[in-house]
Amino acid sequence: MRALRAPRAGTGFVAAHIHWSTEGKWSRSLTRWASGRSGCVRFFQGRARRQRRPASRPFHVAAQHCDLRSTHSETSDDSMPSRSMDAFAVAPMMDVTDHHFRTMARILSGRALLYTEMVVDATLKYNPHGAERWLAFDATQSPLVLQLGGSDPDTMAAAAAIAAQYPYSAININCGCPSDKVAGSGCFGAALMRDASRVAALCNAIRGHSPPQVPVTVKCRLGVNDSDSYEFVHQFVDTVSRQSEVRHFIIHARKAVLGGLSPAQNRIVPPLMYERVLALRDDFPHLQFSLNGGLQELNDVLHYLDAERLHGVMLGRAVMYRPWDLLAGVDEVVYGDRSRVQLIRRQALEQYGAYMDRLLQPSSVTIRGDAVATAPNTTVPPSLHLLTRPLHGLFWGVPRVKTWHRYLDAAVQQCKSSASSPSAPTGDFEWRRELVRIAEQVFEPVHLDTTWCQQQAQRREVEAQRQSLKAQPPVAGASVSPAAAAFQA
Numbered sequence: 001m002r003a004l005r006a007p008r009a010g011t012g013f014v015a016a017h018i019h020w021s022t023e024g025k026w027s028r029s030l031t032r033w034a035s036g037r038s039g040c041v042r043f044f045q046g047r048a049r050r051q052r053r054p055a056s057r058p059f060h061v062a063a064q065h066c067d068l069r070s071t072h073s074e075t076s077d078d079s080m081p082s083r084s085m086d087a088f089a090v091a092p093m094m095d096v097t098d099h100h101f102r103t104m105a106r107i108l109s110g111r112a113l114l115y116t117e118m119v120v121d122a123t124l125k126y127n128p129h130g131a132e133r134w135l136a137f138d139a140t141q142s143p144l145v146l147q148l149g150g151s152d153p154d155t156m157a158a159a160a161a162i163a164a165q166y167p168y169s170a171i172n173i174n175c176g177c178p179s180d181k182v183a184g185s186g187c188f189g190a191a192l193m194r195d196a197s198r199v200a201a202l203c204n205a206i207r208g209h210s211p212p213q214v215p216v217t218v219k220c221r222l223g224v225n226d227s228d229s230y231e232f233v234h235q236f237v238d239t240v241s242r243q244s245e246v247r248h249f250i251i252h253a254r255k256a257v258l259g260g261l262s263p264a265q266n267r268i269v270p271p272l273m274y275e276r277v278l279a280l281r282d283d284f285p286h287l288q289f290s291l292n293g294g295l296q297e298l299n300d301v302l303h304y305l306d307a308e309r310l311h312g313v314m315l316g317r318a319v320m321y322r323p324w325d326l327l328a329g330v331d332e333v334v335y336g337d338r339s340r341v342q343l344i345r346r347q348a349l350e351q352y353g354a355y356m357d358r359l360l361q362p363s364s365v366t367i368r369g370d371a372v373a374t375a376p377n378t379t380v381p382p383s384l385h386l387l388t389r390p391l392h393g394l395f396w397g398v399p400r401v402k403t404w405h406r407y408l409d410a411a412v413q414q415c416k417s418s419a420s421s422p423s424a425p426t427g428d429f430e431w432r433r434e435l436v437r438i439a440e441q442v443f444e445p446v447h448l449d450t451t452w453c454q455q456q457a458q459r460r461e462v463e464a465q466r467q468s469l470k471a472q473p474p475v476a477g478a479s480v481s482p483a484a485a486a487f488q489a
């Protein structure tokens with residue numbers, strides 16, 4: 001086992017930012033941290049370069065790969081390294097990664113690995129007939145990982161047996177949730193990290209009741225409260241991997257503080273220590289590690305996949321807030337898959353609107369997997385509020401995005417009032433057309449009709465012009481292209 005590692009200078013720098021900022025400000029500061037490549041990151045990357053094999057791809061490969069002058073084919077790019085299914089995962093998030101969000105995510109990316117929200121094992125065991133509500137999903141959402149929460153192997157086994165009827169790509173155990181509601185009562189979530197043998201028993205319980213080809217994985221933190229040394233997480237991984245068949249650990253690279261911080265604070269305050277995940281990778285070469293926590297950009301993703309040779313990365317809040325920015329680019333940039341390279345937000349709206357219309361048809365309220373809003377085989381219509389929620393982030397960062405949110409809310413009200421009867425929840429309302437109509441009212445056409453790659457190129461153009469304007473005195477009559485101007489607005 002490796003010697004205890006001294007604290008890194010880079011980590012301290014990040015921690016200071018995190019400790020004193022609100023969640024929103026923290027995201028912004030981290031973005032600056034990553035794209036500006038401040039001293040901290042240079043330190044970290046410099047160290048990485050010294051210690052590791054040379055990077056197989058340059059850090060800013062995304063920009064090169066999305067050069068608009070290249071001819072895009074509909075096939076995958078042979079020059080890309082082949083990636084595992086879990087190279088890029090969207091983190092499990094309660095009240096976020098529901099069936100609707102995942103539908104939007106799949107419209108934007110065919111390749112990103114998706115996770116469900118956490119499903120508590122007892123919910124399935126004691127309500128097997130209602131399990132469909134939590135477990136069913138549309139086949140187009142594959143590959144999809146089910147995350148289970150629980151602490152009793154028998155209950156977990158019962159839940160796994162029910163889940164085995166659904167084609168999940170893997171089953172993941174939540175050993176990272178810091179919520180008092182979960183961790184406080186009966187060793188659940190992050191508290192499980194203190195009892196690695198129990199985690200192994202839970203994994204074995206799932207293994208024994210799942211199809212053999214479905215891997216069981218663990219999502220955990222680096223430690224819990226005072227159990228926060230490198231040895232602690234090393235011992236945890238060692239025990240779980242020895243006593244069970246688990247080979248893949250997804251590590252939220254900070255400890256959990258139980259009984260002192262809220263779940264939201266627990267995602268900000270404890271410092272990120274990526275270097276410990278890299279150390280685990282070195283200490284357990286036969287295991288797979290995915291890095292989670294604080295990742296913001298696809299360039300960071302490539303760095304940890306290629307230069308740092310991690311098995312995968314997982315992003316949560318960045319995808320929640322900026323689904324278009326990350327997911328519409330990930331297929332090409334990370335997987336070399338160009339099948340969605342022509343996708344524009346107008347089409348995403350049309351496709352998601354069609355999903356809404358399908359779900360809102362009286363005959364379709366039993367659609368499998370509308371897990372949040374509607375129990376299948378009931379006549380309860382899905383909540384329009386929940387259905388429109390994944391649309392909020394689609395135009396993140398675009399001028400007038402707040403108007404977009406307001407108009408969406410107004411459309412929900414209008415749709416409700418046009419309902420002809422409780423069983424016909426939308427009357428003649430057609431979301432497929434309505435979403436595009438609202439977006440056309442709010443945004444410049446360029447934001448509806450630009451592909452992800454074009455958007456990156458336009459941003460670079462704006463940035464280059466900003467830099468050159470900074471460097472030169474103003475010139476009368478100087479102008480930027482209309483597309484770039486729209487991005488500048």
Ligand SMILES: Cc1cc2nc3c(=O)[nH]c(=O)nc-3n(C[C@H](O)[C@H](O)[C@H](O)COP(=O)(O)O)c2cc1C
Binds near residue numbers: 091094
């Ligand atoms: C709203 C929200 C809900 C979450 N719910 C879960 C959950 O159900 N299971 C879980 O393992 N992690 C959950 N997390 C934690 C994320 O999966 C992830 O580990 C964390 O946000 C750090 O990643 P990020 O910095 O990329 O957001 C949640 C996070 C958020 C923001």
